[in-house]
Amino acid sequence: MIYLKDVTQLMSLQQDYLDQQVCMAYITIDNYEETLENADEPKMALIQSRSRQVIVDWAYSNGIIIRRFKSGGYLAFFNERTYRKQVENKFAILDTFKEMSKELDEVMTLSIGIGKDSRVLRELDEMASAALNLTYSRGGDQVAVKSGDDKKVRFFGGNSDTFEKSSKVRARVIAQSLAGLIKNASHVLVMGHKNSDLDSFGASIGVAKIAMAYGKKTNVIIDFDSIEKKTKEVAVQVKADSRYKGLLQSASEAMENINKNTLLIVVDNHKSSLALSKALLDRVKNKVIIDHHRRGEEFIEAPVLTYLEPASSSTVELVIELCDYQNVDLKINELDATIMYAGMLVDTNNFKQRVGVRTFQSAAHLKELQANVPMAYEFIKDSYEETLQRLSITQTAYQYNSQILIACGQDDEEYTRSLLAKSSNALLEISGIKASFSIGKVSKTTVAISARSTKDMNVQVIMESMDGGGHFSMAAAQFENRTIEEVRLLLEEKIQEYLDDRGEA
Ligand SMILES: [Mn+2]
Helix, strand or coil: CCCCCCHHHHHHHHHHHHCCCCCEEEEEECCCCHHHCCCCCHHHHHHHHHHHHHHHHHHHHHHCCEEEEEEEEEEEEEEHHHHEEEEEECCHHHHHHHHHHHHCCCCCCEEEEEEECCCCCEEEHHHHHHHHHHHHHHHCCEEEEEEECCEEEEEEECCCCCCCCCHHHHHHHHHHHHHHHHCCEEEEEEEEEECEEEHHHHHHHHHHCCCCCCCEEEEEEECCCCHHHHHHHHHHHHCCCCCHCCCCCCCCHCCCCCCCCEEEEEEECCCCHHHHHHHHHHHHHHEEEECCCCCCCCCCCCEEEEEEEECCCHHHHHHHHHCCCCCCCCCCCCCHHHHHHHHHHHHHCCCCCCCCHHHHHHHHHHHCCCCHHHHHHHCCCCCHHHHHHHHHHHHEEEECCCCEEECCCCCCCCCHHHHHHHHHHHHHHHCCCEEEEEECCCCCCCEEEEEEECEEECCCHHHCCEEEEEECCCCCCCCEECCHHHHHHHHHHHHHHHHHHHCCC
């Protein structure tokens, strides 16, 4: 005997129930305050009304309840069905808003944090606000969705690189605060990151010059066991130069003279695990952070001043601006300027990536200060051996598709991370290529990927999907106890997911 039972009603009730689940979102406009600050009265009114109009029109036409809770900030409620519709069109509002902003000749984008899949409103609120913070740390122009079900975060958008803030107001304010802190200090220590590169070292020298101009005893912390090869050669040259007598100091030497008025300025990093000396960080009370990396979860505890500008090409670029606003004579000599120039070259891949108007202004300023440009290039040149090693990777490059190249190192050879990065940089220079990946062993058990992209692809998202990280156009990931081939297959899979997500397959 066969029983037939009509479950249509049950199913449609269930569907209805799911469709009606409440989602909550925080929506903010990136770069809003800065944009308004630089506009005259009529333009300001136009920016305010147009941006509001785009958001409100989108909300009303999609059945979203929306309220403005602060200048450039909105709170929204909608149900699951509306959410799915937005997922289907990949949150087209991001592009609509960007278009509007472009028409006004401004750079504003949206950041949206969504909380869903919880019946507790307070949880929705917490998830939405945590999601919003995540979009900030990733440079805005995207949607982050936190779900109470699986605790996983989904991202949409993020198709534009961090834009440059046109206002230098912040640089001036920071420069003045920094000067105040230096004047009140008994002496000043400057410290870069582990495995110091030329940006780290160059920025350290620049900051030291500021501190010395205020008549303070100043030391740059150096660790000759934790320094990148070319930077080491430059540091050795500095150490031997009589103009820099006593400037470079090891962390343990510095430890001996610390008192409660010591000022420690950390450059080119903001994580205590990356600092050259964790002991110094723990010991010194007054800390300043000057960095251009996107804010990560880990952050040095309780700095008295933080200058974090992810839109900046390099820490040197930030330091040069801080120099501009000091009211004392800085006495920057041609070697200082050359080292700083080399730092900018390294971080911008010879002014090819992450460059903005302010990057060139800083570079021009260094040239005025007698930076020796050919010598700066000499600082960063590869040796014959390094070049051969790089070529051995790049020659394996194959096309994943017409815009993406993947290259793999030899199974029996170990490479430095910077060599993998150079390989990817070189591949990105090939016409028509939007992203490049170099895979290779960095130790016996570790395989690393170095990823580079133009502004058309977000390699940060791809590397994050493999628990790596980085910037929009430079990112990396690493794997323990996997073969190069395994990593390569995984990478292909993640690239495909990325392309599918964006309908570019
Ligand atoms: Mn840097």
